[in-house]
Amino acid sequence: MSLRRVFCHCSCILRLGIAGFLLGSPSGGLAQSAAAVTFGASTEQQVARALVEAINSGDTTRIRRWADSTYLPSIYPRYRDDIFALYRTVQRASGGLIVEQVTGEAWVLVNARLRSTGRLARLGLGFEPGPNQRPVISGWHAYPLADAAADGTWPTTALPLSAVRDTIRDHLRRSVEHDEFSGVVRVMHGDSVLFEEAHGLAHRGFRIPNTATTRFHIGSQGKMFTAVAIAQLVQARRLRFLDTLGIVLPEYPDSAIARRITIQNLLTHTSGLGFGPSAPATRPSDWRTQRAMTLVPAFAGQTLSFEPGTRWQYSNAGFTLLAAVVEKVSGMPFDEYVRTNIWEPAGMTHTDWGVVDDPADDRAVGYGWFNDDPIGAQPRRPFWASRGQRGGGAGGQFSTVQDLTRFAAALRSGKLLSPAVWAHISSTRGAPADNYGYGFFTYAFNGPAGVRRPSAGHGGGGASSGIDGGVFWFSDGSWTVAVLGNYDAPAAQNIIFRIMRFLAHQP
Numbered sequence: 001m002s003l004r005r006v007f008c009h010c011s012c013i014l015r016l017g018i019a020g021f022l023l024g025s026p027s028g029g030l031a032q033s034a035a036a037v038t039f040g041a042s043t044e045q046q047v048a049r050a051l052v053e054a055i056n057s058g059d060t061t062r063i064r065r066w067a068d069s070t071y072l073p074s075i076y077p078r079y080r081d082d083i084f085a086l087y088r089t090v091q092r093a094s095g096g097l098i099v100e101q102v103t104g105e106a107w108v109l110v111n112a113r114l115r116s117t118g119r120l121a122r123l124g125l126g127f128e129p130g131p132n133q134r135p136v137i138s139g140w141h142a143y144p145l146a147d148a149a150a151d152g153t154w155p156t157t158a159l160p161l162s163a164v165r166d167t168i169r170d171h172l173r174r175s176v177e178h179d180e181f182s183g184v185v186r187v188m189h190g191d192s193v194l195f196e197e198a199h200g201l202a203h204r205g206f207r208i209p210n211t212a213t214t215r216f217h218i219g220s221q222g223k224m225f226t227a228v229a230i231a232q233l234v235q236a237r238r239l240r241f242l243d244t245l246g247i248v249l250p251e252y253p254d255s256a257i258a259r260r261i262t263i264q265n266l267l268t269h270t271s272g273l274g275f276g277p278s279a280p281a282t283r284p285s286d287w288r289t290q291r292a293m294t295l296v297p298a299f300a301g302q303t304l305s306f307e308p309g310t311r312w313q314y315s316n317a318g319f320t321l322l323a324a325v326v327e328k329v330s331g332m333p334f335d336e337y338v339r340t341n342i343w344e345p346a347g348m349t350h351t352d353w354g355v356v357d358d359p360a361d362d363r364a365v366g367y368g369w370f371n372d373d374p375i376g377a378q379p380r381r382p383f384w385a386s387r388g389q390r391g392g393g394a395g396g397q398f399s400t401v402q403d404l405t406r407f408a409a410a411l412r413s414g415k416l417l418s419p420a421v422w423a424h425i426s427s428t429r430g431a432p433a434d435n436y437g438y439g440f441f442t443y444a445f446n447g448p449a450g451v452r453r454p455s456a457g458h459g460g461g462g463a464s465s466g467i468d469g470g471v472f473w474f475s476d477g478s479w480t481v482a483v484l485g486n487y488d489a490p491a492a493q494n495i496i497f498r499i500m501r502f503l504a505h506q507p
Helices: 043-057 060-070 076-094 161-177 219-235 263-267 292-299 316-330 334-346 401-413 419-425 491-503
Strands: 097-103 107-114 120-129 135-145 183-189 192-199 201-203 366-368 381-383 397-399 444-446 452-462 467-474 479-485
Touching: 043 060, 043 076, 043 097, 043 107, 043 120, 043 135, 060 076, 076 107, 076 120, 076 135, 097 120, 161 183, 161 192, 161 491, 183 401, 183 467, 183 491, 219 263, 219 316, 219 334, 219 397, 219 401, 219 419, 219 452, 219 467, 263 316, 292 316, 316 334, 334 401, 401 467, 401 479, 444 491, 452 491, 467 491, 479 491
Parallel strands: none
Antiparallel strands: 097 107, 107 120, 120 135, 183 192, 183 479, 366 381, 444 452, 452 467, 467 479
16 A cells, blocks of 8 residues: 555545645745744644644654644554555655645645755645544545746637637746646647647656657546447447346455446446455456456455445445456456557557566656655656556556547547437536546536536546646637646646646636
8 A cells, every 4th residue: 555645444545536636825935944834723723733843853753753643543553554655754754844825724734845855745734523522533645746936827718729729838938937747748739730749758767758649658648538439339229237247247256235226326436335356366467457346356356445435435346346247248358358448449550558678668657656755855756557458447558648639539529429318427416526528537627607508527546646737728629738748746637627727717
């Protein structure tokens, strides 16, 4: 488990990688002292203040004493050594923290600049009532934070296309100069390419630059392909969204659970299933040849976090099962179905399943910060462990920004789904799945005079992975933005949302 990424108890840090990553506040510079920022009087913020003081003291025993007195007793013994290792690493690597912003109580977020490098990082502490109702820590994380200086101010008025292009270029290059981004950005105005630029290196060892045709690991963006595959089978009347898993996939090892979960639940992350199968040791070892159906037995013993349909919880497990459903209903291996029925009709000639260590010069290597550097104090290092997998309904493909915009165009034009079916799966279903349709995020962006402009798309990647990116487009077809990067999230996803917010004001 990643010390920086997860370490969460009874709380879900993962918010699909996109919505949960926030920019830090504008920096006051290294001359700013911790005393310049006022912690609130609440117990929660005072606990956070004590952590910062323990880190800045340079005394490891202060960190141990702090943790011994502040964590939920039911979980602390299990994670004690990991907690100490995390904050000892922060203490050693940061050279001390210059606090710039403190917010929240149920989740206290501390944005601080590292004295050692000047980079921004965030420490998060989640609280719940403990013995005698005293707040105690039940969730925690630490990770590098994007510097708001790399963003700047975006116009909120309509501009000529040439000015739109220049604005995007100026902001992107600012991010590159701050070492916040390495990858490719493509912006489409209708069916025309308005902007396309590549920055950084696809392989640092061989000094291979990223280009417009570089293929990147797209992570969870592959969930869109799974959703479209299911929708195609529904359109062909071979499946229904309200069919239960028990009807469609009788091989599921728990028939009682299978009778309660519908295909719609799986598509909307409301099934109650978790992040992945509970028995990973049963998975096949050869990721290059596995099929989706071979993962179904790994769900033996999987329990539900809640009754299906009552809550939203991001679930890779649900989309793994959807890939098995595609295989079962279509009679085709999942990867073959996707290639034949989605990628080829959309003209996606540079998208495929692959593994990072295949000898392919056009694949980017991911670079990130890992457990021994949770706040990004050292240079990013390559991450070789990512694997694309045949049969991975939760994602894991390699693609280009060009292919992703072709995919978006194919959906809008009716090449992959009828307009009625596409409208159905790309619409927000409402609570509990706000901002999510069937395998697509459905954010609305504020346009002129507060007009909300709906969009569809998906991101992929995460901390400690060197994987980050996404593709989003406005429902009226006016703008499409695809960004793929080979730094940890949220580097590329920050850029996507900055550009989408800006374009919401452009006709």
